[in-house]
Amino acid sequence: MPNKDSRVCHLHFVDGEPAAENPDPTLQLGHSKKTRASKSPPPTPRDNSLAVRSRKRAKLDTCSDEIPVPGLDHSAENLACDDVELQDAEPSTSINDCVDIDRASVIHDHCYVYGWYEINENSNFCMNTCCSKSRQDKDKKIVELSEKIQELIKILANELKCLIYNPSMEVVKKTLPKKFKKPGYCKVRHIIDCTEIFIETSSNPVIRASTWSDYKHHNTAKILVSITPNGAFNFISETWGGRTSDVHLTRESEFYNILEPYDAVMADRGFTIAEDLLLHRADLFIPPGKRGQEQFTKADVQKTKTIANLRIFVEQAIRRLKTFRIIKAGIFIHASGNELPTSLIGNLDNIITVCAALCNLYKPLCK
Numbered sequence: 001m002p003n004k005d006s007r008v009c010h011l012h013f014v015d016g017e018p019a020a021e022n023p024d025p026t027l028q029l030g031h032s033k034k035t036r037a038s039k040s041p042p043p044t045p046r047d048n049s050l051a052v053r054s055r056k057r058a059k060l061d062t063c064s065d066e067i068p069v070p071g072l073d074h075s076a077e078n079l080a081c082d083d084v085e086l087q088d089a090e091p092s093t094s095i096n097d098c099v100d101i102d103r104a105s106v107i108h109d110h111c112y113v114y115g116w117y118e119i120n121e122n123s124n125f126c127m128n129t130c131c132s133k134s135r136q137d138k139d140k141k142i143v144e145l146s147e148k149i150q151e152l153i154k155i156l157a158n159e160l161k162c163l164i165y166n167p168s169m170e171v172v173k174k175t176l177p178k179k180f181k182k183p184g185y186c187k188v189r190h191i192i193d194c195t196e197i198f199i200e201t202s203s204n205p206v207i208r209a210s211t212w213s214d215y216k217h218h219n220t221a222k223i224l225v226s227i228t229p230n231g232a233f234n235f236i237s238e239t240w241g242g243r244t245s246d247v248h249l250t251r252e253s254e255f256y257n258i259l260e261p262y263d264a265v266m267a268d269r270g271f272t273i274a275e276d277l278l279l280h281r282a283d284l285f286i287p288p289g290k291r292g293q294e295q296f297t298k299a300d301v302q303k304t305k306t307i308a309n310l311r312i313f314v315e316q317a318i319r320r321l322k323t324f325r326i327i328k329a330g331i332f333i334h335a336s337g338n339e340l341p342t343s344l345i346g347n348l349d350n351i352i353t354v355c356a357a358l359c360n361l362y363k364p365l366c367k
Contacts, residue, residue, distance in 0.1 A: 150347050157350035160357035166234045166258045177366040179310060180229045187264040188285065190234065191227050191314045192255070192271065194246045196220035197239075197327060197348070199340045213242030221340070221348055224249050225356070227317045229310075231365025233356040234258070239348050246270050256280055266311055313365050320362065324355045 010016045012025030167175075172189050180188055201219050202208050211219040220242030226235035237253035250256075250273055259265075261281040267273070274284045287304040288296070296304070322328060328338050344351065 146343065150344075153347055153350050153354060157353040161353050163357040163360045164233050164236055164353065167228065169260070169263075172228060175228075175230050175364075177229055177364075179366060182306070185264070185266075185285070185306075185310060187262065187283070188229055188266050188310070189263045190255075190259075190265045191229065191311055192224060192235075192250070192265060192267045193311075193314045193318065194222055194224050194249060195318045195322075196222045196242055197322075197340055198338055199345055200342045202342060207241075210241035210243050216242065218242075221345065222249060223352060224253050224255060225314070225318060225321070226255060227314050229313070229366065231313050231317050232360045233317065233321075236352055236356050239352070247272060251276065266307065268311070316365050317359065320359050320365075321352070321355055324358075326351055327355055 008025050012027050012029065013019070014022040014026060018024075169189065173186075176186065180186060196213055196216055197220060198216070199211060199219050199221050202211070208219060211221065213220040213222070221239045222242050222244055223239050224235075224237035224246075225233060228234050235255055235258055237249065237255065240249050240252075246268075247270070250271065256276065259277070259280045259282050263280075263282040264285060265277060265282055266285040269287045269289060271284070271286060274286075277284050285307055287307050288300040326344075327340070340348065
């Protein structure tokens with residue numbers, strides 16, 4: 001508490017000293033609490049959309065500044081532009097028409113491919129006129145390109161099928177590899193085997209059942225191929241469903257029509273067509289079976305080994321045939337793996353013919 005001897009600085013008085021109106025010190029007493037400045041609210045994000053900018057631009061053009069200009073009426077009615085609602089005129093063009101069409105198409109392509117449909121606060125972006133038209137044009141070009149490719153495949157198959165032919169026995173003997181110059185195998189003219197090509201699963205249950213392969217556990221198309229001892233294709237059958245057995249496919253194909261008397265055919269153990277070949281006076285070489293025996297004899301083991309070493313060339317020829325990408329995965333790589341799309345199944349015979357003809361232009365597999 002201040003006493004009679006206490007003194008107060010003049011800075012604490014309003015008038016600089018005690019006065020009749022302000023006798024008590026009231027300034028800078030040291031006990032007043034400092035008030036914190038309230039935090040300013042976060043700035044609202046600016047809406048830079050094209051519609052808002054167009055509206056602001058129209059507002060600025062309509063409202064004049066409050067600087068008086070001679071010859072103009074500056075009444076309160078004309079200057080109160082903030083209270084006047086701007087009514088849009090009849091829409092002649094949409095917002096998307098103001099955007100560059102090329103840029104919108106590029107954005108749409110990414111959105112459509114990756115599923116980013118909601119963009120720029122417009123959930124109907126993919127249904128816009130420019131995007132729909134661009135998508136339709138691209139689909140139309142793809143369809144036209146696919147048709148041209150299939151027509152080209154038919155032309156190539158018609159021109160190159162002459163490369164797949166059955167040479168005479170004299171030509172086969174002259175080009176016979178050394179491995180086949182063994183007693184009993186020098187008359188081999190055909191090495192046959194069946195191969196399967198993965199195809200896309202059809203929505204038709206009948207087709208899906210006929211093309212299902214228990215061996216591959218997938219829907220496939222099966223073909224029968226035959227090669228000469230040096231590895232050249234001399235016969236390609238039509239494509240069948242993967243459910244078809246090797247024996248049935250061999251009988252239904254035209255392979256028996258190219259056989260000549262005293263020809264020798266080499267095949268796998270599953271081709272039980274010895275009786276059919278006897279009717280054409282041809283021989284069959286297949287690995288021997290057990291026939292109820294517990295194990296092979298030494299002669300059977302040696303025969304199996306010899307036939308396997310000679311029959312391996314048809315496997316190599318098939319592997320060479322499947323190196324073509326159009327057989328391996330269609331024109332484009334399929335999402336689920338190496339499957340031929342359904343759009344090419346109707347043209348599969350021509351595709352295989354072209355690929356086999358091109359394989360015959362390669363170097364021989366065996367010399």
